Amino acid sequence: MEAKSDIGIILMNLGSPDSTAVPDVKRYLNEFLMDKRVIDYPYLFRLLLIKGIIVPRRAPKSAEAYQSIWWPEGSPLIVLTKQLQNAVTHDLDMPVEIAMRYGNPSQEAAYENLLKKNPNLKEVVLLPLYPHYAMSSYETAVEHAKSVHKKKKYPFRLTVVPPYYKEPDYINALAESMRPYVSQDFDHLLFSYHGVPERHIHKGDITGKHCLKVADCCHVDSPAHDFCYRHQVHITAELVAEKLKIPREKWSVSFQSRLGREEWLKPYTATQLEELPKQGVKRLLVACPAFVSDCLETLEEIAVEGKHSFISSGGDSFTMIPCLNIHPLWVAAIVKWMGALQANN
Incomplete structure (x- = not known):
């Protein structure tokens, strides 16, 4: 009808x-x-x-x-x-x-x-x-x-x-979509968000003096947070990890899809996928909450290229958690x- x-x-x-x-x-x-x-x-x-x-x-x-x-x-x-x-x-x-x-x-x-x-x-x-x-x-x-x-x-x-990014219904949906994966044995969960140049973070800072300038800026209250991508993705990761009761030492945030040679938000996902096995992480889960729908950046960059990088660097198992999709x-x-x-x- x-x-x-x-x-x-x-x-x-x-x-x-x-x-x-x-x-x-x-x-x-x-x-x-x-x-x-x-x-x-x-x-x-x-x-x-x-x-x-x-x-x-x-x-x-x-x-x-x-x-x-x-x-x-x-x-x-x-x-x-x-x-x-x-x-x-x-x-x-x-x-x-x-x-x-x-x-x-x-x-x-x-x-x-x-x-x-x-x-x-x-x-x-x-x-x-x-x-x-x-x-x-x-x-x-x-x-x-x-x-x-x-x-x-x-x-x-x-x-x-x-x-x-912090709405309870969204956080609940994201956490529950991930729960079947984190309920299994794993060493680490990597929240890989799409990267942006640090220049964009400075440009979006409506105060002109907070983002990437104040120590632990993402957790110091500021009007800049309403427009700060870095702050918002960290909050999403923290809320989801808390809801899933994942210990702080078992998860981290990184940024993918860098373009060009200038400084982008760090740490870079590509670097983390090479370094984590050296730190004893053998079973890795990767979630990409910047994306609501699976796409080239998740299905190819993470699930194919990312997996190859992690396994080649000494990892044993790699699982990309699907986006929310439907x-x-x-x-x-x-x-x-x-x-x-x-x-x-």
């Missing part, structure tokens, strides 16, 4: 190439890396760097990586986001669409599809599938959605769900949040 609510929902994820063909991967990488919130260099320098050097070199290798994890139905990230859309739609009386920050389906297509379902739509709720605030993920997704909304002069208002508690959390918004309107 078609939803009759005057509120629509958009689940917004990162995006993916349309196929594993090199031209499609090039098109996707150009759109992604030319985003000024991803690589925040001056436009002309960014243009020369991305289109002249990085993408021509990176696209063929990225195409091979995508081919190694591509599903018969298409991109894992797109397929999983559609599955989440279907699961949420099943439990809500509101229309639900998906949008990608880069690639397809676009933000405009999501807005148009919602209007087709209900021309009298009064409000669209945007749920970025990024639990943590980062300039290169959550912020760029939200600002893009706002820009399209303003440019097209859509009649409905746009409401954005804030980062939910875990029932994650679906229930979204349904609960959206239902509360509907009840308040």
Whole structure:
């Protein structure tokens, strides 16, 4: 039965190439890396760097990586986001669409599809599938959605769900999705988050004097925390570890997917995977909570490359814990949040 609510929902994820063909991967990488919130260099320098050097070199290798994890139905990230859309739609009386920050389906297509379902739509709720605030993920997704909304002069208002990195329903869903894995014998749990340049952390510090400047800055109260990716990912890890009753010495945080030679958040996941076996860690679990849906960065970078690095360095067993994907508690959390918004309107 078609939803009759005057509120629509958009689940917004990162995006993916349309196929594993090199031209499609090039098109996707150009759109992604030319985003000024991803690589925040001056436009002309960014243009020369991305289109002249990085993408021509990176696209063929990225195409091979995508081919190694591509599903018969298409991109894992797109397929999983559609599955989440279907699961949420099943439990809500509101229309639900998906949008990608880069690639397809676009933000405009999501807005148009919602209007087709209900021309009298009064409000669209945007749920970025990024639990943590980062300039290169959550912020760029939200600002893009706002820009399209303003440019097209859509009649409905746009409401954005804030980062939910410490929301009890999210933490509970994440912890319970991990519980079957941590219930088995393991030596260490590594929370591997997508990295960002330290420059981004400084740039997002609204106080200008806290992030990466104050000792143990992530645990010293500051208004900067509302926009600090580093603080938020550490809080998520701490809350999940506490809920799962994992001793502090058995878990740690690292950062993956570094691009370029400048300083990014440390420690680097690649380094940790080589060093942990030397420290006596033979059975490793890796979780990637920066991602809600499994994607290239989890299925290939961690589950394939990361595993190879760890085992080659002396590890015995390596398990990547899947992302939330369509875990029932994650679906229930979204349904609960959206239902509360509907009840308040």
